[in-house]
Amino acid sequence: MLYAAGFGTRMGALTADRPKPLIPVAGRALIDHALALVPTGLRVVVNTHYRADQIAAHVAGRGFLLSHEPELLETGGGLRAALPLLDADPVYTLNTDAVWTGPNPLETLAAAWDADRMDALLLVLPPARATGHKGRGDFAMAEDGGLSRGPGFVPAVVHTGAQIISPRLLEAVPERIFSSNRLWDAAEARGRLFGVIHPGGWCDVGQPSSLPLAEALLAEAAQGV
Template identity: 60%
Template sequence: MLFAAGRGTRMGTLTRTRPKPMINVAGRTLLDHALALVDAAGADRIVVNTHYLGDQIRDHLRGRPDIRLSPEPKLLETGGGLRAALPLLGAGPVITLNTDAVWTGSNPISQLRAAWDPARMDALLLLIDPTRAHGHTGGGDFLIGPQGGLTRGPGLIYSGLQITRTEGLKTIDEDVFSMNVLWDRMLRDGRLFGQIHDGSWGDVGRPEGIATAEALLRKPRHV
């Protein structure tokens, strides 16, 4: 699932007339950058959620009949948006990806799938070493143990990519909620794990992040 519903308010005037996933970086939209990763990883079912100026995303994807849209009548945040899309996604663990970043290194989706161990994990998050995070502000999100188990704390940065079980979403009472609600439950059960990405990552959350991301993409692939 690709998250593409948000208003992108941190992008200022750039998102006044277009949704953030439709902003161009290095000659193609952020949404198309994300879809290139998904396609290369061989996903067999793709869902994109929409809300703010969602007709632009719908029109942009008109040539992709393999992609299903999950329109949201109101913004549901990441957890609520994923739960609303479950009828389209089907049963089983789901991969979710934010659409506001660019990547170098190995395909991050393939890297995460190779590390997924359902016997131990309820969710596996792809994390970024701060020295390889470009355009990001903040002190990090998680600390990782020797076996990959996570705790909260300033350190590694959540990249916006995860594999997660979805059964727990049905037990959350709120309509609008973040994935953090589900993650906190997994943390208490020792079932939230992380994998560190082997390349670099460019966060395009603010206008200045566009130039930073384009410079990153001009570098050799594995940096």
């Protein structure tokens, strides 16, 4: 599932007439950078809300399914709404406001996934390697990859917006509109929330100042820097 429904308000004027996933980075729409990561043969669902007609037109004829949200449901609610189209357990979810270099992030997740001990596996990075990201981090990470947070926790890694997650976690949340944080909290409570480090580069393209950073990251990768 690709998240493409948000308003992109931090992008200011750039999203006044188009959704954030259609902002170009290095000559390619953000959503196309994300779609290029999807392994062949997977069913792809793209959720939409803000300027949904533009997203639909952009991906038309490419075999992707659309999960339209008449009201914005946030990431957790959006996942639940898309479940009939996804029809899988577990599922990948991927934000569309980032660019990646190095190994394919979804393949990294697949190689580390262990259904016997995981309900969610997040792709993470140390804050020092999280280009365009502001803040200390999102989770503390144990040596075995277990993720945690709470009072007094020391953030050690940043969530990159890519994960494998079991929809069974949705059973713990009755609300329609909610963040994926609720799902991660449920997985953490069961000792089944894990992370794996992305060995390549990543840039959070959440605001205009991140655009040149993302393009520089991609250029360096293309040159083998």
